[in-house]
Amino acid sequence: MKLSLIFGILLAGTACGQELVSNADREIVFTSVNVIPMDRETVLKDQTVVVKSGRITALGESSKVKYGKNALIVNAKGKYLTPGWSEMHAHVPAVDDLGPMKEVLMLYLANGITTIRGMLGNAKHLELRDKVRKGVILGPNFYTTGPAFSGQTVKTAARGIELVQEEKAAGYDYLKLLPGLTKETFPGIAKTSKELGIGMVGHVSFSVGVWAAIDAGYSSIDHLDGFVEAITPGIDTLAEQETGLFGTWIAYSVDTTRIPALVKALKEKNIRVVPTQAIAERWLSPLPASTYEKDPDLKYMKPEDVKNWMNAKNGYANNAKFSKEHAEAFVNIHRKLILACQKGGVQLMLGCDAPQVLNVPGFATHHELKYLTLAGLTPFEALQTGTVNVADYLKKVDSGVIKTGNVSDLVLLNGNPLEDISQTKNIEGVMIGSKWLPKSYLQAELKKLEKQ
DSSP states (O other): OOGGGOTTOOOOSOTTTOOOEEOTTSOEEEEEEEEOOSSSSOOEEEEEEEEETTEEEEEEETTTOOOOTTOEEEEOTTOEEEEOEEEEEEOOOOSSOHHHHHHHHHHHHTTTEEEEEESSOOHHHHHHHHHHHHTSSOOSEEEEBOSOBSTTTOOSHHHHHHHHHHHHHHTOSEEEEOTTOOTTTHHHHHHHHHHHTOEEEEOOOTTTOHHHHHHHTOSEEETTTTHHHHTSTTGGGSOHHHHOGGGTTTGGGOOGGGHHHHHHHHHHTTOEEEOOHHIIIIITSSSOGGGGTTOGGGGGSOHHHHHHHHHHHHHHHTSTTOOHHHHHHHHHHHHHHHHHHHHTTOOBOOOOOBSBTTBOTTHHHHHHHHHHHHTTOOHHHHHHTTTHHHHHHHTOTTSSSOOTTSBOOEEEESSOTTTOGGGGGOEEEEEETTEEEEHHHHHHHHHHTOOO
16 A cells, blocks of 8 residues: 555554554543553553543543544553654655655654654755655654755855855754864854754764864754764874774774763753764674675665665775774774763654664664663663653654644564563554554565565
8 A cells, every 4th residue: 555545545444454544533542451651661561551542532541541432452462562762863755756755754663763853954854844744654753854054065155155044044944064074163153053043963074073062052963973082092193094983993992081071062952962873883893794785684775775874884994904803993982982972961852863874764773772782871861862852852842742732753662672672563453643553464564665
């Protein structure tokens, strides 16, 4: 069934075997379900959750909650209901065709991701955002950056200011910063973004440095970009090409006693951090490309894309500056930085930079959750990065927590992710607003998206 035809259709059948159900006026009821509310670390057992018109209208012990006789019943006995997750460093194709964009949106939705922030946009993304909000296109709640600010697009301070003004006027949600900005071009961008109220997100240019980025009030710093450089002695004597991507070539030489000052500065400025640890643990890890050749996620990517990813992975490993020991040091210092941010009160947000080398949209977010726990976060803390932390960041007081009155962006799981974070992959269905997407529907849609 084409996505453009499914809205407004309500198909009969048992709750576990039906197609997508979309009817804002009909109650959808999860019975005998274990609720992970996310405002506290607990499981509310044997609950009934009632959803109508995109909102949770009732929640409580199954014996006490009432609902209409025409409600669609989802028998959720033994299953776990959690808020949908947010992917805050997503990439949606920046092309003129909505078709490839809709495919990527489905990859995210099928993995329980109900909000994404697209990190490299164009004018078509504004149209996509509008159609998602109106329900014309099925997809997660969508926030978008505009075309990137980089050394290629911003040659002068005046052009940087103009570009901020243009993107604010166009209606983008955030400004995406890439490497290549300078001490001459960055200040005007930062000043104008603050004046116009549109946040800077993404990379920290080497010439700018993380301390200046913090002082400028980034909305979020992604990839821990600039963090390794900030805690490396003698960094001012090194050229950018000597440090490697995200500091890969120098991570072994960091001074970890400098981490507390960095964390303190981030906390004081209330700057969010999107670690994208999946990049470090997969692409930039000491593991060889052969480790990932049979990764089942890759079937959703075109063969030529997979080939390019493997070439990138091999290119990293074959670089003259590469060593397994230094790669391990890079992964480990990123883990230390993530845990230090968590313990220091810096708000982490879930994101993995997919599609990127060895990271498939949607599926990579589950890898990211696992990597956050490997860094030392508890499963609950890892889940917070994609729920309550993002709700706070977006100022969506009715999101990120399961409670009466909140939006019904939900994921039904077959296992408890608080005990085993890998259970986030064990999805029985996804609720996005007033639309219920059972496992059978999600699997059918994923089958259509296989490229290999």
